[in-house]
Amino acid sequence: MWLDAVESGQELPARIMFAxxxxxxxxxxxxxxxxxxxxxxxFGTPLSDLIQDAMRGPSFWTVAEREIFATRASQFNECPFCVSAHHGIAAAYIAENLVDEALADGDDSPLRPEAGAMLEFVGKMVRDPDGLSPGDADKVRAAGVTAEAFDEALWVVTLFNVINRAMNAVGAEALEASQAQIGARFIKAFGYRTPPPVRYLSRGAR
Structure with a gap:
């Protein structure tokens, strides 16, 4: 069920922007x-700043790889909105079929070995965290992932554990293909920060 307050409870700058x-x-x-x-x-502005830093800041991981990590976390957290959104965003950076192949866990993954190993760890971390062992982390390190890169990927997943739960809590449904494409173009052009009209013209938390 979609929460009515989130549907229409924004301040005037946001309502004008939405219209x-x-x-x-x-x-x-x-x-x-x-x-x-x-x-x-x-909530929104501090969170969007964190997401911008994790998803678009300097990193060992490419933008597409980070979007694929976010999609994987969203799959295992059963968040239909985020799966559709971030699959679409990843496909704005690499071909959609390559995104599908990366997420299929097959032997023909187009990902770098480091990203493939990290994606496997990400899936297990979200799906079965109690089943993780030091050996799982060692496997990622053996693929060439440094401690810093490991932390960067885990930061992406941690944020999406929060975002997935927030979107599921308000009842957000999967985007239609056309909506996902529009959203992907917007994110590719402007990033994840709160839009300036809302960021600078709102009165603040009530």
């Missing part, structure tokens, strides 16, 4: 935008 997006984009505003812009100073 503009609906008129010119000819599609509904993505659910995550409504969540981020609801009491944005309290």
């Amino acid at each position: 503009t997006m609906r008129r010119f984009g000819r599609t509904e505003v993505p659910a995550v935008m409504k969540v981020v812009c609801y009491r944005n100073r309290y």
